[in-house]
Amino acid sequence: MGRKTFIRTPATGRKRQHKERRLRPAYVAALLVISLACFSTGAAQHALSPPQTVHEGVVTRVVDGDTLYIKGLETRIRLWGLDAPERGKKGGYRATRMLREIAHGRHLSCREVDIDRYGRIVAQCFRPDGRDAAALMIESGAAKEYLRYSGGYYSRTAMAGGD
Structure with missing residues (x-):
């Protein structure tokens, strides 16, 4: 040995x-x-893992600057990578109003990324024109990128000139 x-x-x-x-x-x-x-x-x-779940439908309600409901889906959707002021806080009303302008009554296609601790679906949501709802919120100045979760995705996309 x-x-x-x-x-x-x-x-x-x-x-x-x-x-x-x-x-x-x-x-x-x-x-x-x-x-x-x-x-x-x-x-x-x-x-062999299953593809990401996609939730599609018309936005029926905007809860605040980063959360909404889609028709036919009981669970709220939280926009991925977005940090919007809460309702009742400084800038909260503006953020809610801006998300209503961007998404309410429009068809969205939301790619599920995660489920958060509140049971909300965390998703990246796109309008039919291909624009990302969170990117539009950031561009408007009503919300900021949530770097902890996005890893700088929206900053890189903006620098590259895309959505």
Whole structure:
């Protein structure tokens, strides 16, 4: 298995036999095969994951500057990557009014990103003309980009000249 060597123990100073242990090639090969199987299974599961859910419909109600309802969907939708002032706070009324102008009564196509702690669907929502509702809110100055979640997506998009 390995060659024998002698070492002194720190406590007693006596010599004792020590065997160097080497991994046998068969063990190394088995570990490699198992590792590859685990990684390839994970990649396959990721590749087979279902596509994002898309919620489409006409906006029936705007709750505040970043939350709305779509006809036929009971759950509220929170616009992804958007930080709008809350109702009753400075700028809250303006943000709510702006989202009404942008979305109320219009058809939106919302790609679900997450479900937040309040049970709302967090989604990136687009009008039929392809404009992103959150980007329009940011451009208007009624809301800011929520960098914690967007990772700077809207800033990069604006610098590139797109929506």
